[in-house]
Amino acid sequence: MLVKDYMTKHPPMAEPKMSVVEVQRQMSENNVRYLPVVGDGKRLLGLITPQSMLIDPRRMASLNVWDITRLLSDLKVKDIMIKIRSVITIDPDTPIEQAAQVMVENRVGCLPVVQEGIVVGVITETDLLDHLSKMMSGNMSGVRVTIRMPMIKGELAKLVGVIAQAGWGIDAMGGALCVKDAKKWDAVVKIRASKEEVVAALSAISSQEIIDVREV
Amino acid sequence: MRGPREVPILQIEQLAVAYATRHGDVAAVRDVSFEIHRAQTFGIVGESGCGKSTVAFGMVNFLGRNGRITGGRILFQGQDLVKRSELELRKLRGDRIAMVYQDPMQALNPAMTLGDQMAEVLIVHRSMKRSAAMERCKQMLERVYMPDPASVMRRYPHQISGGQQQRIVIAMALLNDPALLIMDEPTTALDVTVEAAVLDLINDLQNEFDTAIMYISHNLGVIARVSDEIGVMYAGEMVERADVKDIFARPSHPYTLGLLRCIPRLDTTKRSTTLQPIRGRVPSPTALPPGCIFEPRCPFARPACSHQPIPMREIQPGHWARCLYAEEILEHKDDLSDDMVNIIIGVAPKTDNGGPILRVKEAKTYYPVASKQIIGGQKQYVKAVDNVSMEAMPGRTLGIVGESGCGKSTLVKTIIGLEKLSGGEIEFMGMDISTPVSKRSEALIKDLQMVFQNPDSTLNPSFSVGYQIARPLRRFKTVPRNQVRDEVIRLLNMMRLGENYYGRLPRQLSGGEKQRVAIARAIAAQPKLVLCDEPVSALDVSVQAAVLNLLLEIQQQLGTTMVFIAHDLSVVRFFCDHLAVMYLGQIAEIGPAEAIYLPPYHPYTEALLSAVPIPDPSAEQKHIRLGGSVPSALNPPTGCRFHTRCPRRAMLPDGGAICEREDPPAQFDTDQHRIYCHIPLEELRKMEAVVTIEKEGPHVG
Numbered sequence: 001m002l003v004k005d006y007m008t009k010h011p012p013m014a015e016p017k018m019s020v021v022e023v024q025r026q027m028s029e030n031n032v033r034y035l036p037v038v039g040d041g042k043r044l045l046g047l048i049t050p051q052s053m054l055i056d057p058r059r060m061a062s063l064n065v066w067d068i069t070r071l072l073s074d075l076k077v078k079d080i081m082i083k084i085r086s087v088i089t090i091d092p093d094t095p096i097e098q099a100a101q102v103m104v105e106n107r108v109g110c111l112p113v114v115q116e117g118i119v120v121g122v123i124t125e126t127d128l129l130d131h132l133s134k135m136m137s138g139n140m141s142g143v144r145v146t147i148r149m150p151m152i153k154g155e156l157a158k159l160v161g162v163i164a165q166a167g168w169g170i171d172a173m174g175g176a177l178c179v180k181d182a183k184k185w186d187a188v189v190k191i192r193a194s195k196e197e198v199v200a201a202l203s204a205i206s207s208q209e210i211i212d213v214r215e216v
Numbered sequence: 217m218r219g220p221r222e223v224p225i226l227q228i229e230q231l232a233v234a235y236a237t238r239h240g241d242v243a244a245v246r247d248v249s250f251e252i253h254r255a256q257t258f259g260i261v262g263e264s265g266c267g268k269s270t271v272a273f274g275m276v277n278f279l280g281r282n283g284r285i286t287g288g289r290i291l292f293q294g295q296d297l298v299k300r301s302e303l304e305l306r307k308l309r310g311d312r313i314a315m316v317y318q319d320p321m322q323a324l325n326p327a328m329t330l331g332d333q334m335a336e337v338l339i340v341h342r343s344m345k346r347s348a349a350m351e352r353c354k355q356m357l358e359r360v361y362m363p364d365p366a367s368v369m370r371r372y373p374h375q376i377s378g379g380q381q382q383r384i385v386i387a388m389a390l391l392n393d394p395a396l397l398i399m400d401e402p403t404t405a406l407d408v409t410v411e412a413a414v415l416d417l418i419n420d421l422q423n424e425f426d427t428a429i430m431y432i433s434h435n436l437g438v439i440a441r442v443s444d445e446i447g448v449m450y451a452g453e454m455v456e457r458a459d460v461k462d463i464f465a466r467p468s469h470p471y472t473l474g475l476l477r478c479i480p481r482l483d484t485t486k487r488s489t490t491l492q493p494i495r496g497r498v499p500s501p502t503a504l505p506p507g508c509i510f511e512p513r514c515p516f517a518r519p520a521c522s523h524q525p526i527p528m529r530e531i532q533p534g535h536w537a538r539c540l541y542a543e544e545i546l547e548h549k550d551d552l553s554d555d556m557v558n559i560i561i562g563v564a565p566k567t568d569n570g571g572p573i574l575r576v577k578e579a580k581t582y583y584p585v586a587s588k589q590i591i592g593g594q595k596q597y598v599k600a601v602d603n604v605s606m607e608a609m610p611g612r613t614l615g616i617v618g619e620s621g622c623g624k625s626t627l628v629k630t631i632i633g634l635e636k637l638s639g640g641e642i643e644f645m646g647m648d649i650s651t652p653v654s655k656r657s658e659a660l661i662k663d664l665q666m667v668f669q670n671p672d673s674t675l676n677p678s679f680s681v682g683y684q685i686a687r688p689l690r691r692f693k694t695v696p697r698n699q700v701r702d703e704v705i706r707l708l709n710m711m712r713l714g715e716n717y718y719g720r721l722p723r724q725l726s727g728g729e730k731q732r733v734a735i736a737r738a739i740a741a742q743p744k745l746v747l748c749d750e751p752v753s754a755l756d757v758s759v760q761a762a763v764l765n766l767l768l769e770i771q772q773q774l775g776t777t778m779v780f781i782a783h784d785l786s787v788v789r790f791f792c793d794h795l796a797v798m799y800l801g802q803i804a805e806i807g808p809a810e811a812i813y814l815p816p817y818h819p820y821t822e823a824l825l826s827a828v829p830i831p832d833p834s835a836e837q838k839h840i841r842l843g844g845s846v847p848s849a850l851n852p853p854t855g856c857r858f859h860t861r862c863p864r865r866a867m868l869p870d871g872g873a874i875c876e877r878e879d880p881p882a883q884f885d886t887d888q889h890r891i892y893c894h895i896p897l898e899e900l901r902k903m904e905a906v907v908t909i910e911k912e913g914p915h916v917g
Binding site: 029041116 | 223225254291293294295307310311312341342343344348392393394395425426427428
């Protein structure tokens with residue numbers, strides 16, 4: 001579960017000398033919102049984001065329609081891209097949660113994945129969401145149960161023990177600190193069994209509380 | 217899978233390529249469309265001259281001076297590559313698109329060490345430091361499973377084997393982590409065991425690098441093994457395109473069906489099936505038929521086919537074919553009969569009594585090599601053939617298979633007298649023939665004839681076909697002088713060439729026709745034994761089927777005995793009654809063809825069989841890969857020559873120490889089937905069959 005496992009390898013790329021019109025078409029053809037800008041040997045030079053494609057209307061206000069056309073056709077990638085020194089990048093060997101943290105902290109939706117200055121891929125919000133969906137086996141059906149447990153050693157083992165005893169397997173599992181109570185931990189488990197059986201088996205654990213059960 | 221991933225890496229739309237010639241533009245490729253997604257392999261298959269490579273060259277504009285793209289779009293990640301400047305294309309080729317071609321030696325600089333030329337890619341393209349670049353190259357060589365990468369990097373290209381050279385080229389292509397890899401017949405020049413290993417490697421790397429691959433090959437078996445999707449090309453057009461399983465299970469264009477029916481398969485023999493060649497030949501791009509391009513050769517052609525060009529249409533989701541009657545093709549697959557089919561049923565039921573016509577006993581052919589010392593020193597020998605014993609029965613075919621360099625050709629050349637026998641005996645019809653050809657009697661030469669691999673180099677370009685076939689007739693006085701011409705015409709007819717070929721020169725013939733002339737010349741003298749050295753390996757599959765059928769017919773009519781060398785195990789299985797598997801100058805296993813393909817196997821036979829590419833994606837095959845390359849015949853391993861690569865050695869006590877010390881004994885499975893191996897027959901019998909092909913499958917052929 002590292003960046004290199006979830007990034008898009010061989011992303012479409014732009015070059016600084018390309019016209020913005022062409023790049024705009026390339027982005028829509030490839031159905032992407034971010035384009036790394038590279039020089040020789042795929043060396044990262046900048047990044048095009050949806051924001052860089054926005055042109056301040058005030059710049060256009062005094063122009064007539066012909067001037068606008070000319071302005072647009074003369075616009076090159078290097079004029080609008082975010083320059084390399086302001087681009088936040090990430091190494092392919094970083095854990096995926098760390099990439100998520102970098103993106104959240106910097107409020108960016110895309111990180112070029114760079115190794116020794118060379119672009120090897122990009123990772124976007126969509127990739128992280130894909131990771132989340134896979135982690136929770138979003139495409140599989142079963143019983144999804146959320147259990148709140150105290151943050152004490154051995155609690156999770158109790159839960160797993162009960163599931164193992166019932167002869168079920170765990171399809172997916174995730175957990176996070178409880179939002180409202182920092183001493184509790186919420187675990188989400190996906191099991192292939194019937195809802196009633198799961199409730200019956202898991203309510204036997206006295207220290208834990210079933211927050212939510214649903215068949216998905 | 218996800219939004220952005222659904223966009224193909226490469227999209228080709230109605231591509232047309234033309235070459236300018238003295239007679240105006242020749243449209244070499246017309247209306248070709250396909251797409252390749254990330255981590256997918258698109259296979260392009262077709263016979264020679266159908267425009268496969270032109271498509272590949274067109275993509276990166278390597279068309280040469282007279283070639284140009286006349287229409288269509290090539291979208292690489294949304295960027296149109298047509299009309300790009302040379303500079304932009306060069307940048308793309310270096311950074312994002314890589315190519316691997318057939319002959320690795322041409323891609324490598326013979327004057328630089330391998331390490332230097334690999335590192336050059338990184339130093340030039342990425343301005344890496346030399347030491348860092350070298351380190352990267354070493355890692356990449358490890359990825360392609362190159363043994364001992366550090367020492368390989370210090371060597372020159374000629375110092376490593378062909379399979380390793382191709383590995384280096386693949387590693388070089390991957391150094392820049394390309395999004396698209398174009399491979400044009402990358403394994404065609406390699407031995408079957410090496411080919412299998414390289415194909416495995418391509419699959420592994422694709423998973424790891426997420427690369428889209430465009431794979432071009434003429435070999436349906438190879439294509440079936442590597443591709444996810446296949447496009448079949450014919451005379452410059454793509455005639456069918458579908459998922460790999462669909463193409464083999466439900467071919468919907470008559471040409472695809474024809475291709476599948478004319479290749480021998482591992483589970484067929486000449487007694488169970490006949491090959492059905494496609495009649496006629498590929499039309500020249502200057503004289504294309506007005507309607508369907510395949511119409512002149514198509515067994516199902518109807519009047520509507522010749523009216524106008526046929527568009528490609530989707531007959532099932534994802535399955536495209538360029539045929540008006542595509543839905544009906546499969547129903548008709550059984551009435552695809554050729555007049556030739558009826559002739560070849562029940563081949564040569566000759567009786568075996570009377571003993572073998574050819575008996576080779578402990579034959580040895582050694583080539584002396586100059587000693588490395590300047591003065592004195594012991595003379596060394598390359599033992600090309602060492603202690604080979606075998607027999608050929610009259611009216612039957614003996615096949616010889618093995619990797620290149622195993623001594624197949626040398627053995628045959630020794631039998632015919634072109635190489636000097638260094639020891640042992642060769643007996644032909646009871647006579648000793650261990651003399652070179654110059655000392656043999658005319659009658660003996662007449663009875664022993666040979667068909668060579670490459671008809672181009674064995675037919676004299678300045679004499680007519682008729683003259684060349686007549687020459688042995690005159691020389692050996694097979695027929696009276698005044699009947700020579702009639703006899704030549706009879707032979708030409710027998711080869712299905714016709715009288716009008718009499719006055720033609722070799723350059724006016726196609727490859728298949730030349731090989732037929734060469735066969736006619738070999739059988740003109742009515743020999744008792746014909747030695748065929750890879751007679752079909754240089755030919756396209758449809759032509760190959762016709763030549764094989766012809767050889768079978770000759771054998772049936774004249775009762776000729778044949779010794780048939782081939783590296784293609786499916787062809788040999790189809791064609792031969794007996795089979796000898798050779799390894800490094802020695803016989804590993806010999807016996808009736810059916811017995812060779814079933815357990816007990818010699819471990820080498822087992823490995824060979826598991827490497828054969830099978831043109832059927834549903835066939836199951838054991839996965840055995842030999843490590844390393846064939847050891848040098850100058851200094852062969854002691855004991856069993858196969859012990860250095862044998863995957864089964866561990867079955868013996870002490871990890872097979874005996875294999876290194878003692879020559880393997882001949883073990884008789886039946887009195888005709890011998891296996892030279894230390895592993896007891898009972899153990900060998902326990903092995904499972906290497907290839908299982910579903911008999912009840914919907915496949916044709």
